[in-house]
Amino acid sequence: MIVAEQKPIKTIADLIEDSNKVLLVGCSACVAVCLAGGEKETEVLASALRIKRKQEGKPLETVTKMVTRQCDPEYIATLDDSVEDVDTIISLGCGVGVQYLAERFYNKWVIPALDTKFAGGSIEHGQWEERCGLCGDCILHRTGGICPIIRCSKSLLNGPCGGSQDGKCEINKDVPCAWHLIYERMKSLGKLDKLLEIQPPKDWSRSRDGGPRKVTREDVFID
Amino acid sequence: MNTNSHLEKVFNSGEFVVSAEIGPPKHASAEGMHHYADVLRDYVDAANITDNQTAVVRISSIAGGVHLNNKNVCPIIQMTCRDRNRIAMQADLLGAYSLGINTILCLSGDHQIFGNHPTSKNVYDIDSMHLIQTVRKMRDEKQFMCGEEIKNQEPRFFVGAVANPFGDPFEFRVDRLEKKVEAGAEFIQTQCIFDMERFERYMEEVCRRGIDERVHIMAGITPLKSWKAARYIGNNVGGMIVPDEIVERLKGAEDQKAEGLNIAVEQINHVKKIKGVHGVHIMAIAWEEKVPEIVERCGLYPRPKFD
Incomplete structure (x- = not known):
C-alpha cells in the first residue's frame, strides 16, 4: 500500500489561514489502513483545526467527507455537491488523491494534509516500512x-x-x-x-526517469 | 602496458608499490595540495585524490588530479557513483583523460547523510561494478556504455577499485572482490587494516581462488594519532574494525602519536610479507607530513624511477 503520514497540525493550519470554511476529504483505501487519512483521522483533524482556530478567535467551519478511493474519478464525483461553498479542500489522501481532487474541482484551492511516504507495508501495529521502489x-x-x-x-x-x-x-x-x-x-x-x-546497469527509463508513466490495458476498455 | 599510468609501470616492474592520499580542500585554493604534492613526490608512486569524501563539498578530484600532475605526482582520481549519472561520469572520464589523468579508482561513495549537504539527492544511476566495466569498455572496446563507438581518442585509464575485508557479510567480501576483478579492476586498495588476523584470513581466501594473480592488491594502512581516534573509528565508522589491543597500546603509550606511527610501520612490514599483497596505500588523514617518515622506516625509499 501507499504509506502516508499526517503533516503537523500547525503546518496544515498555516495552509488554511485565510479560509473560513473547509472540506476535509478522507480516503478509505491505503491511507486508512496506515492510520493517516481514514475516517477517524479526518474527524480528529477537523476538530483539532476548529479548536485551534477558536482559540485564535477566528472560528473555522469544517465539513468532513469520506470517499472509497481518492484515486478514482468516479468516487471523487460523489463530492460534487459538497464543495460549492467551501474556501479550501483539505485532502487526507495520498499525493494521487490531492491531484484527483484538484483536477475535478479546478476552481478550488486544494491542499495536502499528508506527506506521502512510500510503497510499503506494516511490520507491527503502528509501524510501516518501505518495500518497493516502484x-x-x-x-x-x-x-x-x-x-x-x-x-x-x-x-x-x-x-x-x-x-x-x-x-x-x-x-x-x-x-x-x-x-x-x-x-x-x-x-x-x-x-x-x-x-x-x-x-547489468538498470534501465531507469522504465522508472520515473523516462518521464511520467502510464499503464494501458486496451482489453479492458469499455467502449 | 595498457596505459601510460605511472602506477601501472611500477606494478609491472614487480616493485612493492606505495600510494598515499590527499583530501582536496573545502575552498578554491590549490596551495595546500601543491604543498602535499611536494611532501609526497619522492616517497610515493601515486596519490589518490578523493572525490568529495564523506560527502563533503571540496575541490573536485579531477581538478585535484591536474594540480598533482603539474607537480609531477601521479594522481589516482577517485570517482564515486553518488553524485553523477552515467552521462556525467563518462563526460568526466573523457575530460580527465584529456587533461592528462590516466589512473582512476572506482567507488560507490559514502552516503550523503554523512556530509555537509545531508538534504541532497543521491544518484547511484550505476554502481561501482558498472563504473569499472564502463572505464574498461571505453578503453578496450572504444565504446561508450551505450555501445556507441568513440571515434577519436579513447580515454585510457588504469582502473582500480576498493575492497573492504572488514565489512559484512565477511564470507561475501571475497566474492565481491572477485566480481570487481571480473568487471575489469586492475588494482585494488583496501579499507584501513587494523584487524590483521581478519585481513590475513581474507587474503588466504583471495589466494586460494587465484584472485591475487589477476589483480594487484594494495593494503590500506592508516596511522592513528590517539587512542580516542582509534576507538572513534571502530565504533562510529560503518565497516571498520579496530581491535582493543590497538586502542590499549595507544592508551598506554607515553607519546601516542609516535606509537601510532610505530604501529603503522609494523603493519606495513607485516603486510609486505602477506602473499598477494603487491603494495600499500597509506591513508594518513590530516597527517600527510608523516608519510615520508613511514615510507623510509619501512625500507620503501627511494621509489623506482622510469624514463
Missing part, C-alpha cells in the same frame, strides 16, 4: 525477494558496499543492510552462486 522493472527474482533498489541506501545492484557491518547499513544502525539480507536469504536457498553474476 522502479517499473522488477528484479526481485534475482535478489532473493529483497529489493536493493529501495532497501539499499545506494540502490546497489552487485552486493553490499564497504559500510555494511553486523547486518546494518552505514547510514544508521537501525537500518538493516539490504544486501546482508539478500546474502543470508540466497545462502539459505543454496543460491549464492547467483550473487557472483554481475547484474
Whole structure:
C-alpha cells in the first residue's frame, strides 16, 4: 500500500489561514489502513483545526467527507455537491488523491494534509516500512525477494558496499543492510552462486526517469 | 602496458608499490595540495585524490588530479557513483583523460547523510561494478556504455577499485572482490587494516581462488594519532574494525602519536610479507607530513624511477 503520514497540525493550519470554511476529504483505501487519512483521522483533524482556530478567535467551519478511493474519478464525483461553498479542500489522501481532487474541482484551492511516504507495508501495529521502489522493472527474482533498489541506501545492484557491518547499513544502525539480507536469504536457498553474476546497469527509463508513466490495458476498455 | 599510468609501470616492474592520499580542500585554493604534492613526490608512486569524501563539498578530484600532475605526482582520481549519472561520469572520464589523468579508482561513495549537504539527492544511476566495466569498455572496446563507438581518442585509464575485508557479510567480501576483478579492476586498495588476523584470513581466501594473480592488491594502512581516534573509528565508522589491543597500546603509550606511527610501520612490514599483497596505500588523514617518515622506516625509499 501507499504509506502516508499526517503533516503537523500547525503546518496544515498555516495552509488554511485565510479560509473560513473547509472540506476535509478522507480516503478509505491505503491511507486508512496506515492510520493517516481514514475516517477517524479526518474527524480528529477537523476538530483539532476548529479548536485551534477558536482559540485564535477566528472560528473555522469544517465539513468532513469520506470517499472509497481518492484515486478514482468516479468516487471523487460523489463530492460534487459538497464543495460549492467551501474556501479550501483539505485532502487526507495520498499525493494521487490531492491531484484527483484538484483536477475535478479546478476552481478550488486544494491542499495536502499528508506527506506521502512510500510503497510499503506494516511490520507491527503502528509501524510501516518501505518495500518497493516502484522502479517499473522488477528484479526481485534475482535478489532473493529483497529489493536493493529501495532497501539499499545506494540502490546497489552487485552486493553490499564497504559500510555494511553486523547486518546494518552505514547510514544508521537501525537500518538493516539490504544486501546482508539478500546474502543470508540466497545462502539459505543454496543460491549464492547467483550473487557472483554481475547484474547489468538498470534501465531507469522504465522508472520515473523516462518521464511520467502510464499503464494501458486496451482489453479492458469499455467502449 | 595498457596505459601510460605511472602506477601501472611500477606494478609491472614487480616493485612493492606505495600510494598515499590527499583530501582536496573545502575552498578554491590549490596551495595546500601543491604543498602535499611536494611532501609526497619522492616517497610515493601515486596519490589518490578523493572525490568529495564523506560527502563533503571540496575541490573536485579531477581538478585535484591536474594540480598533482603539474607537480609531477601521479594522481589516482577517485570517482564515486553518488553524485553523477552515467552521462556525467563518462563526460568526466573523457575530460580527465584529456587533461592528462590516466589512473582512476572506482567507488560507490559514502552516503550523503554523512556530509555537509545531508538534504541532497543521491544518484547511484550505476554502481561501482558498472563504473569499472564502463572505464574498461571505453578503453578496450572504444565504446561508450551505450555501445556507441568513440571515434577519436579513447580515454585510457588504469582502473582500480576498493575492497573492504572488514565489512559484512565477511564470507561475501571475497566474492565481491572477485566480481570487481571480473568487471575489469586492475588494482585494488583496501579499507584501513587494523584487524590483521581478519585481513590475513581474507587474503588466504583471495589466494586460494587465484584472485591475487589477476589483480594487484594494495593494503590500506592508516596511522592513528590517539587512542580516542582509534576507538572513534571502530565504533562510529560503518565497516571498520579496530581491535582493543590497538586502542590499549595507544592508551598506554607515553607519546601516542609516535606509537601510532610505530604501529603503522609494523603493519606495513607485516603486510609486505602477506602473499598477494603487491603494495600499500597509506591513508594518513590530516597527517600527510608523516608519510615520508613511514615510507623510509619501512625500507620503501627511494621509489623506482622510469624514463
